[in-house]
Amino acid sequence: MCGGFVIAYTAAKIDPSIDRTKQYLAHAVYNLGRIISYMLIGAFFGFLGGILLISPTTQGILYVIIGVFMILMGISLSGNLKFLTSIEVSLAKYGFFKNLFSKLIHSKTLPSFFFLGMLNGFLPCGLVYFFAASAAATASVFWGAVVMLIFGLSTVPVMFGLGTVAGFLKSSQFRVAMVKIASIVIVLYGIYILYKGYWFIFDPNASIHTCH
Numbered sequence: 001m002c003g004g005f006v007i008a009y010t011a012a013k014i015d016p017s018i019d020r021t022k023q024y025l026a027h028a029v030y031n032l033g034r035i036i037s038y039m040l041i042g043a044f045f046g047f048l049g050g051i052l053l054i055s056p057t058t059q060g061i062l063y064v065i066i067g068v069f070m071i072l073m074g075i076s077l078s079g080n081l082k083f084l085t086s087i088e089v090s091l092a093k094y095g096f097f098k099n100l101f102s103k104l105i106h107s108k109t110l111p112s113f114f115f116l117g118m119l120n121g122f123l124p125c126g127l128v129y130f131f132a133a134s135a136a137a138t139a140s141v142f143w144g145a146v147v148m149l150i151f152g153l154s155t156v157p158v159m160f161g162l163g164t165v166a167g168f169l170k171s172s173q174f175r176v177a178m179v180k181i182a183s184i185v186i187v188l189y190g191i192y193i194l195y196k197g198y199w200f201i202f203d204p205n206a207s208i209h210t211c212h
Helices: 002-013 020-052 056-077 096-106 110-122 127-135 141-164 166-171 173-202
Strands: none
Touching: 020 110, 020 127, 020 141, 056 127, 056 173, 096 110, 127 141
């Protein structure tokens, strides 16, 4: 979904003949919008987590659930399981989304890149769902925002690269290799979250909990 967004706005909003610096700035502003959306989501879920998570055991159970789903997402991203597509919801059929997207995609001002990035950030996405759940598990507005900040920053190289060299990535094996690497990283992260959940449940006082 995010890749499609980048290719769409690159084709519609960025003239390849303009100065490279201006092109890079447009991509940077777009990604800033995405990251701010993610941080707002993280802060909100961190706030909810602070209200709902009343014990280390509950927090551990949530981490275990997140870990399992992260592993499933990693496998899905590799193409071996249809999981991500089954939990993502398309908003393209809604008139409000169509109208807002149309206005932003046809404007070439810097603010339009920023707000398009924010719109992308709030779209339903499997990866965002479960990093948001990770933010909730921190039970903190601040750390929830930090979790989503890290998630957003980790996606910038791929999104920025896709926007600046979209043709190359689309026509080569490089994108396939990057997706495979990403799937492995997500599976490893899921295993770590499972491990963390285990310690929250069976040893709430373990030192692993000193940092969310």
